[in-house]
Amino acid sequence: MSIQSPGLFIAFEGGDGAGKSTQAARLSDALESRGLSVLRTREPGGTPIGEKLRSLVLDHGHGTIDARTEALMFAAARAAHAAQVIRPALAEGTVVITDRYVDSSVAYQGAGRGLGAEGVLSLNEWATEGLRPDLTVLLDVDPSDGRQRRTAGDAAEDRLESEPDDFHSAIRHAFLDLAAAAPSSYLVLTANADIDSLAAQILERVQSLLGDRVPGVRP
Numbered sequence: 001m002s003i004q005s006p007g008l009f010i011a012f013e014g015g016d017g018a019g020k021s022t023q024a025a026r027l028s029d030a031l032e033s034r035g036l037s038v039l040r041t042r043e044p045g046g047t048p049i050g051e052k053l054r055s056l057v058l059d060h061g062h063g064t065i066d067a068r069t070e071a072l073m074f075a076a077a078r079a080a081h082a083a084q085v086i087r088p089a090l091a092e093g094t095v096v097i098t099d100r101y102v103d104s105s106v107a108y109q110g111a112g113r114g115l116g117a118e119g120v121l122s123l124n125e126w127a128t129e130g131l132r133p134d135l136t137v138l139l140d141v142d143p144s145d146g147r148q149r150r151t152a153g154d155a156a157e158d159r160l161e162s163e164p165d166d167f168h169s170a171i172r173h174a175f176l177d178l179a180a181a182a183p184s185s186y187l188v189l190t191a192n193a194d195i196d197s198l199a200a201q202i203l204e205r206v207q208s209l210l211g212d213r214v215p216g217v218r219p
């Protein structure tokens with residue numbers, strides 16, 4: 001249980017196409033069906049200003065966006081998200097499930113763009129006033145598997161997704177390094193396990209964090 005608030009804050013992280021949205025939806029449905037108050041949200045986005053920043057930073061066609069500008073845009077969207085959406089929901093006892101959070105910036109801007117983990121972490125500590133997830137579920141995906149999954153779905157690639165494979169490899173390792181540095185706050189799962197088995201493992205871990213708030217939670 002969080003020491004920062006009565007709710008529970010869960011982040012899904014991992015490379016593009018790892019299955020974050022799929023598993024965030026599964027967890028959200030499982031908890032809601034047990035009567036818990038759940039807020040499912042995503043980054044960048046989650047607020048009107050965050051959604052505008054999302055399209056500015058992810059869509060093609062805004063010209064070159066240098067790495068620091070990109071990092072600040074993500075951090076700006078996250079500041080709004082933390083202050084206006086996540087903290088108030090946690091204060092009401094809601095389980096907040098976010099699709100991406102600070103680790104994505106450390107991975108994409110810190111490692112992928114080469115800004116370094118430390119600077120990006122401290123920028124985001126400031127932006128979120130130190131709000132950290134109680135649990136981060138890291139879906140570890142091989143970048144080529146992730147790309148294959150996305151293109152199978154026929155979706156156009158955004159500015160970051162269309163970066164080359166070595167960019168995505170650097171991201172993968174940055175996520176794993178973050179998890180290794182704080183193992184008790186992470187659940188690291190191999191993204192190519194089957195969807196039901198991943199959902200069951202995630203729910204089991206969340207159930208242990210919720211304790212007796214949700215007796216009998218089952219996948």
Ligand SMILES: Nc1ncnc2c1ncn2[C@@H]1O[C@H](COP(=O)(O)OP(=O)(O)OP(=O)(O)O)[C@@H](O)[C@H]1O
Nearest residue numbers: 015016017018019020021022149153191193194195
């Ligand atoms: N464990 C899995 N095994 C096989 N396919 C999966 C698995 N999980 C998700 N998929 C499929 O892979 C595709 C990408 O999944 P999803 O959209 O959940 O990933 P994501 O991490 O949210 O991607 P993005 O970073 O692009 O938002 C979808 O077509 C989804 O159905």
Ligand SMILES: [Mg+2]
Nearest residue numbers: 020021022099
């Ligand atoms: Mg997604």
